[in-house]
Amino acid sequence: MWKRFLAHVGPGFLVSMAYLDPSNLQTDLQAGYSHRYELLWVLLFGFIFVLIIQSLAAKLGIITGRHLAELCTSEYPKYVKYCLWFLAELGVIAATIPGVLGTALAYNMLLHIPFWAGVLICGASTVLLLGLQGYGARKMEFTIAVAMLFMASCFFIELSHVNPPIKEQLEGLFIPRLKGRYAVSDAVALFSVLVVPHNLFLHSSLVLSRKIPSCSKGVKDASTFFLVENALALFLALLVNVAVVSLSGTICANNLSLDDNNRCSSLSLNSAAVLFKNVLGKSRSTVYGLALLASGQSCTVVTTYSGQYIMQHWWCFTRSSTYQHSCDHTILCAAICACSSPEIQ
Numbered sequence: 001m002w003k004r005f006l007a008h009v010g011p012g013f014l015v016s017m018a019y020l021d022p023s024n025l026q027t028d029l030q031a032g033y034s035h036r037y038e039l040l041w042v043l044l045f046g047f048i049f050v051l052i053i054q055s056l057a058a059k060l061g062i063i064t065g066r067h068l069a070e071l072c073t074s075e076y077p078k079y080v081k082y083c084l085w086f087l088a089e090l091g092v093i094a095a096t097i098p099g100v101l102g103t104a105l106a107y108n109m110l111l112h113i114p115f116w117a118g119v120l121i122c123g124a125s126t127v128l129l130l131g132l133q134g135y136g137a138r139k140m141e142f143t144i145a146v147a148m149l150f151m152a153s154c155f156f157i158e159l160s161h162v163n164p165p166i167k168e169q170l171e172g173l174f175i176p177r178l179k180g181r182y183a184v185s186d187a188v189a190l191f192s193v194l195v196v197p198h199n200l201f202l203h204s205s206l207v208l209s210r211k212i213p214s215c216s217k218g219v220k221d222a223s224t225f226f227l228v229e230n231a232l233a234l235f236l237a238l239l240v241n242v243a244v245v246s247l248s249g250t251i252c253a254n255n256l257s258l259d260d261n262n263r264c265s266s267l268s269l270n271s272a273a274v275l276f277k278n279v280l281g282k283s284r285s286t287v288y289g290l291a292l293l294a295s296g297q298s299c300t301v302v303t304t305y306s307g308q309y310i311m312q313h314w315w316c317f318t319r320s321s322t323y324q325h326s327c328d329h330t331i332l333c334a335a336i337c338a339c340s341s342p343e344i345q
Contacts, residue, residue: 005225010141011206012230014302015054016237017144018095018196019047020151021299022102022269022292027193028241029267031186032248037164037172038180040242042187044173046194047238051231054203058226061204062212062219068204069313085314092198092307099303102269102296109273109289126300130308137209140305147298152236154291155243161280164250169242198306203230205309248272251279 031039060068072084104118113121132139178184212222252264260278263271269292277285 008225009229012233013145014141015199015203016233017148017298017302018199019237020295021099022296023098024193026269027189028244029248029272032245033252033264033267036249037168038177039187040172041176042190043241046191047234050194051234054230055227057200057203058207059223061207062222067313068201069310088310092303096303099296099299106289106293129301144298147294151291151294152240154287155240159243162250164246201310202306
């Protein structure tokens with residue numbers, strides 16, 4: 001049983017990385033400062049919703065034996081098909097840009113590399129990592145799973161140094177509340193960053209990389225294994241998001257200097273590094289930078305990988321041509337981020 005289950009492990013961890021991208025971290029940091037632990041319930045209910053949707057996408061691929069992009073192509077009229085493709089590609093590009101920016105910012109924190117150079121390094125490393133698919137989908141899944149576990153370890157280490165109150169965290173997770181200024185808008189922001197449509201295309205494609213028996217029992221077992229694996233991966237992603245919210249909520253609730261209080265009031269990915277350095281020490285700021293690097297680079301790879309599957313199965317392109325499209329897509333996003341780097345810095 002365990003061997004059969006392990007054969008299905010991988011797709012859930014790869015798609016779950018999309019819920020740990022730099023835009024999620026930014027929203028979590030701001031929610032933690034503004035409301036401490038009161039909005040953790042939004043994350044819990046949001047990830048339950050995500051589990052349901054992602055499981056349906058996986059089951060679609062298992063039962064039909066076809067990708068979501070293929071089904072959209074065959075089931076919808078031509079004009080609807082073109083609109084869906086355009087929106088899907090636009091969503092992939094929009095989701096890739098935060099990953100590129102987060103990676104460049106992490107390089108700047110850790111190695112003091114100029115922002116534009118970090119963007120170019122991110123683009124080059126993404127193209128190289130996408131080359132792993134030539135050795136099978138499982139190599140890509142393993143690489144992203146390792147990055148996800150590394151990122152989780154970094155934030156758990158950070159959290160262990162601030163010791164947030166467990167009782168308040170549990171209350172925030174299971175008791176819905178919307179108190180304080182901008183609580184509704186912040187709750188909407190926390191939930192909205194969990195809406196990742198391109199993951200549905202990716203998940204329905206990845207499950208087909210396994211050999212699934214055509215009998216009803218084989219399909220049922222595969223659906224169960226993928227559901228359990230997806231639940232485990234999303235549970236880990238939920239824990240990381242909770243850790244980030246708790247981290248900023250605990251630090252900013254302490255007696256801080258005037259400068260650090262000002263940083264808390266306008267907390268961002270960049271200012272969080274300075275805040276952690278001042279409050280927790282330089283080593284903790286380095287750990288945060290490594291976690292941001294893992295988040296940004298993995299997010300860029302996953303979103304570009306999603307775009308490749310969308311292009312490949314929507315227009316029936318070959319793998320080599322879609323890999324070229326992925327490279328072009330990465331270069332485009334890198335160019336956009338590099339051109340906007342002066343404003344970001």
